[in-house]
Amino acid sequence: MLVVDPSNGCAEHARVAALPRYLRAGDLLVVNDAATIPASLRGETMGGEPLEVRLLSRRDDGTWRVVLFGRGDWRTRTEDRPAPPELAIGARLRVGGEVAEVASVSARSVRLVDLRFSAPSSSVWRAIYRAGAPVQYAYVRDALHLWDVQTAYAGEPLAVEMPSAGRPLSWSVLLELRRRGVALACVTHAAGLSSTGDEALDEALPLDEELVVSAATVRAVKETRARGGRVVAVGTSVVRALEGNAHAHRGELVATRMRTSLRIGPGFVPRIVSGLLSGVHERGTSHLDLVSAFVDGATLDEAYRSAEHEGYRIHELGDVCLVLDGALASDRAGLRPRSASVPAGLAEPLLRGASCAR
Amino acid sequence: MTLRGRAVLITGASRGLGEALAREVGGRGARVVLVARDGAAVEAVAQDIRAHGGEAWSIAADVADKDAVHRVTGLATALAGPIDVLVHNASTLGPVPLSLLLDTDCEDLERAFAVNVVGPFRWTKVLAGSMALRGGGLVVHVSSDAAVEAYPTWGAYGASKAALDHLTRIWAAELEGTGVRFLGVDPGEMDTRMHAEAMPDADRSKLARPADVARAVADRIERAGESQSGARVALSASAEPSGLAVAS
Structure with a gap:
């Protein structure tokens, strides 16, 4: 875990x-x-032409917004996958054993379509859980199982790719946080596809995503702010959920199920979130843009260079980065390399002392 | 806790206590997901609950099938919402007639533990994290007096149920303070197919009816907050027509 304190550049x-x-x-x-x-x-x-259907979101009218890929499978990088056959509105497909009709095709890309299944919603869910597989990544050698892409606290199935910043959080860590007086809360956010294979569509990511903020979470955020605590989001999806919700309600968090297409990048002023634990993202992605709303470019660049030097892994199954004001005291020092000889766990968690960009 | 509006997942729900409990909690207004290996049988029960105005869905699965766990719990949550109450009712006796441990195949002992202990562990592991985050939930382990008494020939079943009882206590200790509660229920001797397989010569008139036991279990679920998490509750058949006496 890379820890970055924007308040002092450490x-x-x-x-x-x-x-x-x-x-x-x-x-x-x-x-x-x-x-x-x-x-x-x-x-x-x-006509028997194969394709891969990646679910994006279930729409309010019961259709599923999906991204289509042509023949081939996940072992080919998403951006190298051939486009699907061009489908007109009304075209019918067989998907996971069910029949679906193309209800609309996006003007942005022929890959982005809405499908209306002829079966009722419960049958579609059964087909998804019977025939579906997690969205795979070409950089991973073996196919991921469904259990590989769940967090330790997963509830309502809403995400189409794993909210992966939470992947390394064990209950041992979560309960330790609680013992130390850190409160826990959740949002449910439909973390979307990270890549569509279509450059124009990728540039538009993330598309609008469904989210749920509960009354308990609204209360927890209010109480935290009232006592001067910090709201730390685990994952860019949590930032999008909380800030997207507040953005839609004049800066106030409201308990509701809604969609957001809020884009967050450098210069965005967060109203709810103080800091975040997030993946170590590739440069140029919307995820990294979002992180840039919490830390200045120079500090993040310096920290990322150090992470690259230490061999951090990027992507969904990689390492994580905590960006949080006040996380580090600037007088801490003592550089030690990240090495296997350093024991894991709470007893000796620090792999390398703080280095400060300013 | 009232069962009305709660999402309840029950394994082994195609017959016996599981079926009766699904009907009982469905009748009390819970959204109930019934799981059993026999897809047609469990769907027939779900259909009947729906026909009586309840909300019920069936899923065919073997609780010992590792590959099924996330598919079933994910589907159950998609259909009924985040699970509030998880009832581990499915279990296996192993081959019948029951045999002495010296005559028990190792594979049959392994199978008893896979169904009666490891299966419940896997399913709870997938669902209890979400319960803890939401600040509440209940996991019920259906146990047996064979977990406590060393009945000859009940070795595989009894040892697995004893392990399940201890799992109940350890889960409760580890998740204390999270709002997730654990309850072990010994339903006593019931007039079920499983009982008939284990003890074909038993006097059925002295056995409790699964529907009566299910009512008592549903009551315990609704009053789970009153007992210590991790407690083991023994329901014993009573001669009274009202049904059951309870000993904690």
Whole structure:
């Protein structure tokens, strides 16, 4: 885990098990409890042409917004996958054993379509859980199982890719946080596809995503702010959920189920979230843009360079980065390399002392 | 806790106590997901609950099937919403007639533990994290007096149920303060197919009816907050027509 303190430009390396060290009693950690749907389904046109259907979101009218890929599978990088056969509105497909009709085709890309299944919603869910597989990543050697893409607290199946910042959070860490007086809360956010294979569509990511903020979470955020605590989001999806919700309600968080298409980047002023635990993102992605709303470019660049030097892994199944004002005291020092000889766990979590960009 | 509006998942719900409990909680207004290996049988029960105005869905699965766990719990949550109450009722005796431990195949002992202990562990592991985050939930382990008494020939079943009882206590200790509660229920001797397989010569007139036991279990679920999490409750058949006496 890379720890970055924007207030003083300091950064250090640590194990995720040490997360409780960087939070204070009175802080609130908000996770995305969406379970990950097995959102990749094999399909074919009525003419027998194979395609892959990646679910994006269930729409209010009962249709499913999906991204289509042509023949081939996940072992080919998403951006190298051939486009699907061009489908007109009304075209019928077989998907996971059910029949679906193309209800609309996006003007942005022929890959982005809405499908209306002829079966009722419960049968479609059964087909998804019977025939679907998690969205796979070409950089991973073996196919991921459904259990590989769930957090330790997954509830309602709403995400089509794993809310992966929460992946390393064990209950041992979560309960330790609680023992130390850090409150826990959740949002449910439909973390969307990270890549569509279509450059124009990728640039528009993230598309609008469904989210649920509960009354309990609204209350927890209010109480945290009232006592001067920090609201720490686990994952960009939590930032989008909380800030998207507040953005739609004049800065106030409201308990509701809604959609947001809020884009967050450098210069965005967060109204709810103080800091975040997030993946170590590739440069140029919307995820990294979002992180840039919490830390200046120079500090983040410096910290990322150090992470690259230490061999951090990027992507969904990689390492994580905590960006939080006040996480590090600027007088901490003592550089030690990230090495296997350093024991894991709370007893010796610090892998390398703080280095400061300013 | 009232069952009305709660999402309840029950394993082994195609017959016996599981079926009766699904009908009982469905009748009390819970959204109930019934799981059993026999898809047609469990769907027939779900259909009947729906026909009586309840909300019920069936899912065919074997609780010992590792690959099924996330598919079933994910589907159950998609259909009924985040699970509030998880009832581990499915269990296996192992081959009948029951045999002495010296005559029990190792594979049959393994199978008893896979169904009666490891299965419940896997399912709870997937669902209890969400319960803890939401600040509440209940996990019920259906146990047996064979978990406490060393009945000859009940070795595989009894040892697995004893392990399940201890799992109840350890889950409760680890998740104390999270709002997730654990309850072990020994339903006593019931007039079920499983009982008939284990003890074909038993006098059925002395056995409790699953529907009466289910009512008592549903009552315990609704009053789970009153007992210590991790407690083991023994329901014993009574001669009274009202049904059951309870000993904690």
